[in-house]
Amino acid sequence: MNNKLNEIVEKNSKELIKALQDMVKIKSVRDTPKKGMPFGEGVCKALNKQLEIAEKLGFKVTNVDNYYGYAEYGEGEEYVCALGHLDVVPEGDGWQYGPYSGQIVDDKLWGRGTIDDKGPINAALFALAALKESGFKPSKKIRIIFGCDEETGCEDMEYYNEREKAPIYGFTPDADFPAIYGEKGILRFELTTPFDLTGGSNIKSIAGGIVVNAVPDKAEAVIIGKTCPDAENITCKENADGSVTVSAKGSPAHGSIPHTGKNAIGILIKYLVDNNLVEGKEGEKLSFIRKYLCDGTFGAELGIDMEDETGSLTMNMGIVDVVDGKLRLHMDLRYPCTKTDKGILETFLAKLQGFDVENVENTKPLYVSKESKLIKTITDVYSEFYDGDSTATAIGGGTYAKHLHNIVAFGPCIPGEEVVEHTNHEYIKIDHLITLAKIYANALELLSK
Secondary structure, three states, X not given: OOHHHHHHHHHOHHHHHHHHHHHHOOOOEOOOOEOOEOOOHHHHHXXXXXXXXXXXXXXXXXXXXXXXXXXXXXXXXXXXXXXXXXXEOOOOOOOXXXXXXXXXXXXXXXXXXXXXXXXXXXXXXXXHHHXXXXXXXXXXXXXXXXXXXXXXXXXXXXXXXXXXXXXXXXXXXXXXXXXXXXXXXXXXXXXXXXXXXXOOOOEEEEEEOOOOOEEXXXXXXXXXXXXXXXXXXXXXXXXXXXXXXXXXXXXXXXXXXXXXXXXXXXXXXXXXXXXXXXXXXXXXXXXXXXXXXXXXXXXXXXXXXXXEOOEXXXXXXXXXXXXXXXXXXXXXEXXXXXOOOOOHHXXXXXXXXXXXXXXXXXXXXXXXXXXXXXHHHHHHHHHHHOOOOOOOEEEOOOOHHHOOOOEEEOOXXXXXXXXXXXXXXXXXXXXXXXXXXXXXXXXXXXXXX
């Protein structure tokens, strides 16, 4: 451990906190593209603010068409990197502290992006600043890369790979410690079926969820001609036209760990079906969803459950809506690293009669040897700051490591601590933010010697 680096990080910690507050105050959810702003105005504003912060720290900065940017230190063609993202998922409702306030309460900095991923990538930036201030001369360049589309498709990394060479080594601070050697495959698709919301049905609307990779905390339907009994996590409100709005309340979680949340779509559909509130073909179709998708998140009801050393298959219903006469259920499945997606879609079609599968996206798993230089170096650094097991693990989440060669995920989350990304109470502890900068400074030093 380089104590000189740690002392410099401590000295500059107030600047790091201020930088993160400035970044959190920018709503950087992907939006409608504009000229020169491929991911919308908010993400563009965040990138330019981030590069301004890096430039004030004395770094050479580059903005590549507002797809991504980076700050660099050192010389040479080869480089090591930390790659994070400035885009965030939508904020949702129910925040105690404003999602874009950057408030500090109880020694925590609150807001969307604090832990995912503005906080960690700013910790990496200030780690590089500490290396620079210490007089360290790396044998190759060190690059802090600011991505802009991690949450919705990684188009930024497609753009990056078309224009840049891959790093020698690197990490993305966007998962868990000690380090991530495996990332599950991600299978996303839409289950669709004709769904009548006109005079032929007594259901007039159904909708829930915002993004496919988060457990939705709200969903609602409007029905007519039925009396709705009381139930847990369900609210019924009679409307002026005699219809009833049925609202379900869940609890949000990341789409890779759906079992840690409560899916409002599942709560709503179970309630509608179990109380016979939707008639005809529409009721039958909801019954299939209720039977196979509402009682578990590991695929056992469908017979697609599987597991290996990297974990179990998980399944999340992220969005439900009706568009152009079709019910659309947006699914997010994560399957283990040594398994494949073979037979999964066929099983859905066989069990959910009358449904089709559309807009399929399949990202293959990532696997890196635990004995590689990269994994051993960064887990050794982690072990100098935290006691306990420092063995690399596998996750269900998909990170930038699948989109840039020679990098793995490294932090920021500590095993066993509360999972707050993609929730309405996202925060980062101030002392943890500062420790992250120390960890990343020591890791970047060793990787670039």
